[in-house]
Amino acid sequence: MGIYDFNILSEHDQYNTVFTKGQFVDIVIEGGIRYALYSLSYFWVEVEYYAPSNKIKGVLSFVSGGEGLNRHSNLSNNTL
Numbered sequence: 001m002g003i004y005d006f007n008i009l010s011e012h013d014q015y016n017t018v019f020t021k022g023q024f025v026d027i028v029i030e031g032g033i034r035y036a037l038y039s040l041s042y043f044w045v046e047v048e049y050y051a052p053s054n055k056i057k058g059v060l061s062f063v064s065g066g067e068g069l070n071r072h073s074n075l076s077n078n079t080l
Helices: 003-007 011-022 066-070
Strands: 025-029 032-042 042-052 055-062
Touching: 003 042, 003 055, 011 032, 011 042, 011 055
Parallel strands: none
Antiparallel strands: 025 032, 032 042, 042 055
């Protein structure tokens, strides 16, 4: 499955695909938000959780770069 196929899935099917076929890579906690990064075929998916209620706030899919992947790179903004 490619990123375009993933993006046209319903929200429910996107979650199902990430959680059943995605490979968990990393999690970053910023305040009350958890950002879980998954690898899915040739692209990345970041799932945003609101920690106090443990509810999913959204899903972001991307090929590379951008804030989504930078958040998980463990690099300070001064070195980018």
